[in-house]
Amino acid sequence: MIARPPFDKRPLADRRTKSSWELLEQVSATSLDEDYGRVAARRGSQAKGSRRRPKLFGAVALVALGVLIAITALQTRSASPVDAQERSSLVSQIHDRESDISRLASRSDLLQTEVEALQSDAEQLGGKGDALLDTLNQARLLTGAVPATGPGLRILADDEADGEAGAGGTILDVDLQVMVNGLWQAGAEAISINGNRLGSLSAIRTAGRAITVNYNSLIPPYVVTAIGDPDTLEAAFADTPGGQAWFDLETNYGIQFDMDTVDELTLPAVPSERLEAQYAERLAELP
Amino acid sequence: MIAILGLIIGVAAGLIIEPEVPDSMEPYLPIAVVAALDATFGALRAYLDDIFDDKVFVVSFLSNVIIAALIVYLGDKLGVGAQLSTGVVVVLGIRIFSNVAAIRRHIFHA
Numbered sequence: 001m002i003a004r005p006p007f008d009k010r011p012l013a014d015r016r017t018k019s020s021w022e023l024l025e026q027v028s029a030t031s032l033d034e035d036y037g038r039v040a041a042r043r044g045s046q047a048k049g050s051r052r053r054p055k056l057f058g059a060v061a062l063v064a065l066g067v068l069i070a071i072t073a074l075q076t077r078s079a080s081p082v083d084a085q086e087r088s089s090l091v092s093q094i095h096d097r098e099s100d101i102s103r104l105a106s107r108s109d110l111l112q113t114e115v116e117a118l119q120s121d122a123e124q125l126g127g128k129g130d131a132l133l134d135t136l137n138q139a140r141l142l143t144g145a146v147p148a149t150g151p152g153l154r155i156l157a158d159d160e161a162d163g164e165a166g167a168g169g170t171i172l173d174v175d176l177q178v179m180v181n182g183l184w185q186a187g188a189e190a191i192s193i194n195g196n197r198l199g200s201l202s203a204i205r206t207a208g209r210a211i212t213v214n215y216n217s218l219i220p221p222y223v224v225t226a227i228g229d230p231d232t233l234e235a236a237f238a239d240t241p242g243g244q245a246w247f248d249l250e251t252n253y254g255i256q257f258d259m260d261t262v263d264e265l266t267l268p269a270v271p272s273e274r275l276e277a278q279y280a281e282r283l284a285e286l287p
Numbered sequence: 288m289i290a291i292l293g294l295i296i297g298v299a300a301g302l303i304i305e306p307e308v309p310d311s312m313e314p315y316l317p318i319a320v321v322a323a324l325d326a327t328f329g330a331l332r333a334y335l336d337d338i339f340d341d342k343v344f345v346v347s348f349l350s351n352v353i354i355a356a357l358i359v360y361l362g363d364k365l366g367v368g369a370q371l372s373t374g375v376v377v378v379l380g381i382r383i384f385s386n387v388a389a390i391r392r393h394i395f396h397a
Contacts, residue, residue, distance in 0.1 A: 024381065027378055027381045027382060027385075028381050028382070028384075028385040029385075031329065031332075031381070031382040031383075031385040031386050031389075032329055032332055032333060032336070032386060032389070033326075033329050033333070033343065033347050035340075035343045035346070035347065036329075036333040036336070036338045036339065036340060036343050037338060039338070039340045039342075039343055040337075040338035040340070055289075055341045056341075057341050057342065057344070057345040058289075058290065058293075058330070058341045058344050058345060059289050059290065059292070059293035060293070060345070061293075061323075061326075061327075061344060061345050061348040061349075062290050062293035062294045062297060062327065063293045063294070063296055063297035063300070064297060064323070064348070065294065065297060065320075065323045065324070065327055065348070066293065066294045066295065066296065066297015066298040066299075066300070066301060067297045067298070067300055067301040067306075068297075068301070068316065068319055068320050068323055068352075069297075069298060069301070069320055070297070070298045070299075070300070070301025070302045071301050071306060071308060071316060072316045072317055072319075072320050074301070074302070074305060075308060075313060075316060076317075
């Protein structure tokens with residue numbers, strides 16, 4: 001019979017340092033069920049001498065132990081093929097994933113090079129786009145699709161002050177045509193007459209009693225503004241046949257004709273209906 | 288003699304019949320085996336100590352198996368099944384070893 005250990009009178013702190021060790025000691029000290037000792041003591045000495053053997057119930061318990069061991073062993077063995085199967089399937093999955101990874105990595109490399117190629121293409125195209133935009137803006141400026149500003153020449157022309165209508169002192173559409181032609185010749189880049197910008201489709205013609213530009217009737221005096229080199233435009237215009245013709249008009253017919261070089265002129269855009277082509281088709285793309 | 292016979296009959300019966308164990312019982316089988324082994328070694332030691340008792344053996348056997356399974360079941364419900372299984376196996380293992388040591392002393396007188 002196992003005696004109960006005496007009560008520990010040591011301070012708690014001392015006890016605690018040994019408590020886990022004592023727990024193990026206690027477990028091994030009481031490894032034999034106390035009940036055996038108690039029952040034997042209760043039986044007293046009557047049965048001493050002859051060993052007490054397991055009887056029916058003990059045998060049944062041992063049969064149960066055998067069955068338990070057998071079942072557990074069988075269970076573990078039947079579970080192991082499943083485990084192995086799972087493991088091999090996991091291994092094959094790992095291999096699959098690894099090959100996936102290498103495949104995707106090479107694909108990623110491929111796509112990376114593609115991205116780089118496309119990026120360099122995009123950079124080239126970006127530069128080309130800027131060039132195209134420059135060309136387009138230049139074209140819009142020269143066709144008069146946008147208002148223009150810059151230095152140039154302002155010409156004020158008026159009919160003879162006290163001349164009668166239809167006489168030589170009246171400015172005709174031909175006179176303005178000659179003047180505009182001379183200005184182009186002298187290097188003008190944009191011209192407007194009384195605020196009517198001349199585009200590629202603009203005609204200067206007489207309609208009824210008035211001269212019209214872009215279908216707008218003009219009333220004298222005529223103010224012709226031309227953007228061009230402020231240093232040379234006036235002199236160059238004076239040298240052209242158009243300029244000469246106007247000096248003749250001034251001296252022979254008393255027509256008013258004044259030229260001014262101006263630092264900054266602002267010319268409006270051509271009306272949009274005078275910018276539409278109906279029959280002409282372009283033969284080449286923009287470069 | 289009857290003990291060894293019973294054990295052999297049990298193992299043979301288990302192997303031959305191969306009873307189907309429900310899945311819910313499966314995790315408790317190994318712990319039950321360890322607990323039953325503990326009770327059996329305790330009984331063997333008591334037998335050698337000459338204080339063996341049939342009833343005590345059966346009761347300790349059943350209570351060991353049931354309590355061990357219950358502790359593991361409770362641990363599973365609380366989410367610490369593995370730790371509690373380990374604890375039960377450690378305690379029962381210590382008991383088995385010390386009982387076997389006592390048995391060894393009896394047999395070899397050393």
